Structure formats: C-alpha cells, structure tokens
Amino acid sequence: MATHSSEGTGKPHLSVRGISLSFSTPEGAIPVLDRISFDVPGGSWKTIIGPSGCGKTTLLRVLSGLLLPGVGSVKIGPSGEGTFSRAAYMPQSDTLLPWRTALDNAILAAEVDRRPLAVARAEARALFGRFGLERFERLYPFQLSGGMRQRIALIRTFLAHRDVLLLDEPLGSLDALSRVATQDWLLSVWEGSGKTVLLVTHDVEEAIVLSDQIVLLSSRPARVVREVPVVASRPRPRGGEDAAQLKGEVLDHLAAGGTDA
Amino acid sequence: MRDRLVRLAGSASVVLVALLLWEAGVRLAHVPPYLLPPPSRVLATFFGDSRLLLSHAATTVIEVALGLALGLAAGVTLGALLYHFPVLERAISPFLIGSQVVPVFAVAPLLVLWLGYGLWPKAIVASLIVFFPITVNVLDGLRSLGGDVVDLLTSLGATRRQVFWLARAPASLPFLFSGLKVGTTLSLVGATVGEWVGARRGLGFLMLQANARMRVDLVFAVILTLTLLGLLLLGGLRIIERRTLRWQRPGRGGG
Numbered sequence: 001m002a003t004h005s006s007e008g009t010g011k012p013h014l015s016v017r018g019i020s021l022s023f024s025t026p027e028g029a030i031p032v033l034d035r036i037s038f039d040v041p042g043g044s045w046k047t048i049i050g051p052s053g054c055g056k057t058t059l060l061r062v063l064s065g066l067l068l069p070g071v072g073s074v075k076i077g078p079s080g081e082g083t084f085s086r087a088a089y090m091p092q093s094d095t096l097l098p099w100r101t102a103l104d105n106a107i108l109a110a111e112v113d114r115r116p117l118a119v120a121r122a123e124a125r126a127l128f129g130r131f132g133l134e135r136f137e138r139l140y141p142f143q144l145s146g147g148m149r150q151r152i153a154l155i156r157t158f159l160a161h162r163d164v165l166l167l168d169e170p171l172g173s174l175d176a177l178s179r180v181a182t183q184d185w186l187l188s189v190w191e192g193s194g195k196t197v198l199l200v201t202h203d204v205e206e207a208i209v210l211s212d213q214i215v216l217l218s219s220r221p222a223r224v225v226r227e228v229p230v231v232a233s234r235p236r237p238r239g240g241e242d243a244a245q246l247k248g249e250v251l252d253h254l255a256a257g258g259t260d261a
Numbered sequence: 262m263r264d265r266l267v268r269l270a271g272s273a274s275v276v277l278v279a280l281l282l283w284e285a286g287v288r289l290a291h292v293p294p295y296l297l298p299p300p301s302r303v304l305a306t307f308f309g310d311s312r313l314l315l316s317h318a319a320t321t322v323i324e325v326a327l328g329l330a331l332g333l334a335a336g337v338t339l340g341a342l343l344y345h346f347p348v349l350e351r352a353i354s355p356f357l358i359g360s361q362v363v364p365v366f367a368v369a370p371l372l373v374l375w376l377g378y379g380l381w382p383k384a385i386v387a388s389l390i391v392f393f394p395i396t397v398n399v400l401d402g403l404r405s406l407g408g409d410v411v412d413l414l415t416s417l418g419a420t421r422r423q424v425f426w427l428a429r430a431p432a433s434l435p436f437l438f439s440g441l442k443v444g445t446t447l448s449l450v451g452a453t454v455g456e457w458v459g460a461r462r463g464l465g466f467l468m469l470q471a472n473a474r475m476r477v478d479l480v481f482a483v484i485l486t487l488t489l490l491g492l493l494l495l496g497g498l499r500i501i502e503r504r505t506l507r508w509q510r511p512g513r514g515g516g
Contacts, residue, residue: 061412064416065415066412066415066416087416088416088417089412089413089416089417091409091412091413093409095407095409095410095412095413097410097427097428097431098508098509099431099432099434099506099508100508108414108417108427109417111427112414112417112418112419112423112427113417113418140507140508141508142508142509142510160417
C-alpha cells in the first residue's frame with residue numbers, strides 16, 4: 001500500500017491557500033468560506049472541527065473538485081502540480097452502489113480509472129482479508145450493517161489510489177460503540193499507508209484520538225481560528241489526562257460559537 | 262412461507278366457491294350451454310381440445326414475444342434519448358401523451374390493411390401499447406440516481422458516460438421491470454385484439470370462430486388459456502426480475 005503514495009522527495013503534501021466562496025441567492029451573496037489557508041504535511045492526519053453548519057462540507061467539496069472556489073488554490077504534492085485528481089473524497093453517507101457486491105463497491109475507483117479489474121479485485125481481497133471481512137465480499141449493501149457499510153466505503157476510498165483522502169464525517173451515522181471500533185479500525189488501515197488525510201468531524205474525541213493536528217473553524221463564514229497539534233503518540237487512550245484538557249479547550253471554542261481568536 | 266400457504270389456500274377457496282356457485286346456478290336454472298356452459302363443461306373442453314388450444318396459443322405467444330421485444334427496444338431507446346436531450350422531451354412529450362389517447366385498437370385495421378394477416382400487425386399493436394409504460398419508467402429510472410452518487414463518481418474523475426453506465430443504467434433497472442410488468446399484461450391484450458381484426462391463427466382468432474359457431478365452452482376455454490398465458494408470462498418475468506435485482510432488499514418493489 002505504501003508504494004504508490006510517495007513521489008519525488010516526500011509524501012504528498014496538501015496545501016490550501018486563501019479559499020473563499022460565497023453562495024449566491026436571490027437575497028444576495030452569502031459568504032461561506034473566508035480566506036481559508038492551512039497545510040496538511042505529507043503522510044499526516046489533520047482534522048477539521050467547527051460549529052455545525054459552518055461550511056465544513058462545502059470546504060471538502062471544494063478540495064475534492066466538486067465546487068469551484070471564488071478565490072484561492074488547492075495544491076497537492078511536493079512539486080505542487082496537479083490538484084483534484086489526486087484526492088479521494090468520501091461523502092457523509094456511505095453511497096455504496098446497491099447493485100454491486102461489497103468487493104465490487106470497493107474497486108469502483110479502479111473501474112473509473114480503467115485499471116485492470118482482476119488486479120484491483122486481488123488487491124481488495126487482500127485488504128478484506130487483512131481486516132477479517134472475507135465473508136462479506138459477496139454480500140450486497142442491503143445485507144450489511146451500518147458499520148460494515150462504512151468500512152467498505154472507507155476501503156473504497158483507500159483503494160482509489162489517491163495520495164490524499166478527504167473524509168467527510170465518515171463515522172457520523174454510527175452508534176457510539178461501532179463508532180469507537182471503526183475509529184480504531186480506520187487508524188489501523190491508515191497507519192503505514194503513507195496517505196495524507198483530511199477528516200471533517202464534529203466529534204472532538206474522535207479528532208483527538210485520530211489526528212496529528214486539529215484545525216478549528218469559526219461559524220459561518222468559516223475562517224481558520226486556530227490550529228492545535230496533538231502530540232501524544234498513538235495509540236492514544238480515550239479519556240486520558242492530556243486528551244481531557246485538549247477536549248476542554250476545543251469544546252470551549254465551539255461553545256463560544258467559534259468567535260474567539 | 263406459512264403466510265403464503267394460508268394466502269394461497271384463501272384464494273383457492275374463493276375460486277372454488279365461485280365455480281361451485283356457477284355450476285349449481287347453471288344446472289338448477291337450466292341455462293342452455295350455448296349461452297353459458299357450466300365450468301365442468303369448460304374444463305372438459307379445455308383438456309379435450311388442448312392440442313387445438315396449444316397450437317393457437319403458440320401463435321399468440323410469438324406475437325406477444327415480438328411485441329414485447331419491439332416495445333422494449335423502442336421504449337428503452339426513447340427513454341434514454343429523452344433523458345439525454347431534455348429539449349426533445351419538451352418537444353415530444355405532448356405527442357407521447359397524446360398517443361395514449363388514440364385507441365391503439367383503432368389502428369389495428371390499418372395495420373392489417375398494410376401488413377396483411379401475418380404476425381407483424383399483431384406484434385406492432387402489442388408493441389405500441391407496451392412502449393409507453395416502458396419509456397416513462399426508464400426515463401424516471403434514469404433520473405432516480407441520487408446526487409451523492411454522482412458527486413462520488415465525479416470526484417473520482419468519472420465522465421458523464423461512466424456515470425451513466427456505472428450508476429444511472431443499473432439504478433433504472435427496477436423501474437424498467439415495473440414498466441415491463443405493466444407492458445406484459447397489455448401486450449397479451451394487444452395481440453388478441455390484433456387477431457380479432459384479421460388473422461388466420463391465434464387465440465383471438467379461435468375465440469371469434471368459436472363465438473360464431475356458438476361454441477361458448479370453447480370461448481371460455483380460450484379465455485382460460487389466455488389467463489394462464491398471462492400468469493405464466495408474469496411469473497417468468499418475476500423470476501427474471503428476482504434474479505436480475507438480487508441486490509434489492511426482498512419485499513421491496515415486489516407486488
């Protein structure tokens with residue numbers, strides 16, 4: 001998995017520069033994103049947290065190339081060339097195609113890219129095997145639980161062979177128990193993959209357990225208010241002392257509506 | 262499974278009671294058999310003349326199959342065209358809906374005049390009826406795909422054509438089957454009426470012949486054959502549907 005992620009000197013680095021975006025409505029333009037800039041160092045994990053409705057999903061849609069920003073640029077890679085085609089986007093719902101089996105859903109990107117399907121299937125099977133999902137390969141989405149569907153969608157995102165993963169609240173629909181289990185699982189898939197991850201979540205604990213850095217956004221229009229590093233080494237205990245303090249800080253920020261500086 | 266058995270037993274007893282009432286009524290009131298034969302007589306004719314019925318049924322089945330194939334091809338093509346060219350839809354849809362007001366059976370004599378007494382006029386009448394529900398359902402089906410799936414595929418770099426074949430077309434399949442189910446029943450009606458207008462073979466032809474000779478028992482036997490044929494076609498379609506749409510939650514889109 002690590003072979004195709006590094007290119008040139010270092011792992012692909014995501015840099016976001018001065019992204020602004022407004023939605024035009026009959027009543028006039030509504031600013032949603034306000035000069036957003038940050039970097040995600042290659043191979044690291046960054047998580048975006050902000051008040052609900054602040055434009056997190058809009059930001060990810062811009063980064064994945066589905067929306068054109070009014071101003072600003074997105075660059076991926078050490079050399080900075082090439083942008084959207086190198087990120088894999090995972091939307092909030094699992095969006096598995098109901099007529100494809102779990103395995104065939106996992107290789108969707110290979111089919112879009114016209115890569116040889118036998119190779120893609122073998123690769124997917126290996127990943128299913130590694131995570132004990134073999135018996136789900138031939139099942140259709142309606143036969144899978146919510147947590148399992150989310151895992152298949154995450155595997156699909158990994159198998160897109162993109163350097164950067166953009167995950168929009170991938171665990172938002174899960175109950176607390178399967179959420180924790182899927183977080184651990186997600187971490188184990190990511191570790192050693194060399195992928196650069198940008199995650200959007202509203203779950204502070206999730207951000208602290210998973211990421212290297214946390215970006216706090218203000219309420220709409222979203223601005224970057226603070227960047228908080230998470231230094232503890234993984235695996236991190238849930239509810240540890242450092243984590244509790246960090247969680248307090250982030251929650252204070254959210255409670256203030258993201259207006260502090 | 263038990264529920265199904267209970268339901269089946271219920272339906273069967275309704276039919277049985279109706280037949281018994283019919284039999285008793287006809288016998289007690291001494292209704293002449295050239296007006297209304299008792300069901301026992303109809304069944305005797307159905308089994309006694311089964312070779313005759315089968316050979317005419319074969320013709321009707323071929324007409325229905327041709328009509329379904331034509332209507333399916335035309336319906337899917339038109340549905341896909343209308344999906345791709347909304348301008349075309351705006352231009353054509355008044356005529357499309359208008360065409361459904363024209364009684365297709367009124368066109369049948371013309372088709373016989375132009376195409377003779379063979380299979381084709383009947384197949385075309387059947388297909389004219391079939392294509393409309395299929396067109397409408399295919400168009401709805403192609404439009405049923407959620408925006409989240411389109412977003413996902415677009416973010417992976419899929420072209421419009423890839424979105425169509427990877428997602429839109431398969432998403433429209435359940436709709437296509439709904440259209441086909443409506444179409445199959447109607448195609449049988451279309452073929453029979455086509456045979457009434459002018460034919461040398463087929464169940465509709467046999468029915469008119471029997472009627473003219475006051476063989477009402479044979480008329481009923483033909484109706485029974487047509488009914489069984491319709492059930493058989495629907496059953497076959499249901500099996501194909503279930504195999505094709507294995508990915509659907511069972512119990513959804515059944516009926």
